[in-house]
Amino acid sequence: MSADVGDRITLHANSVDAPDRTGTIVGILGSDGPPYRVRFDNGDETILTPGPDATIAAPTVSERVGQAAEAAGEKATALAEEARATAEDVTGRAARAVADTASKLAERFQK
Incomplete structure (x- = not known):
């Protein structure tokens, strides 16, 4: 899964009672892809490698x-x-x- 800095990422929840998490990719730590540094809309920031439950869209x-x-x-x-x-x-x-x-x-x- 390829992304650029500024792209939006959505981590879709695995259960009905949990909300999706949406954020912005603020850094690319791999040489040509994941892991990404992501700043979520609530202000949290983390490093992650997106799984199959993630979608990435250009802003x-x-x-x-x-x-x-x-x-x-x-x-x-x-x-x-x-x-x-x-x-x-x-x-x-x-x-x-x-x-x-x-x-x-x-x-x-x-x-």
């Missing part, structure tokens, strides 16, 4: 757009966090440099 165009938007949002969040950390580091270094300079000036004036 629709609107689902692909949603996946791209989600990935872009995650990337933007990561970049914003990195920029904030860099700004805090630069601000901290600048504040330390100003404090050191002020301390040296204060020592000179005391002499």
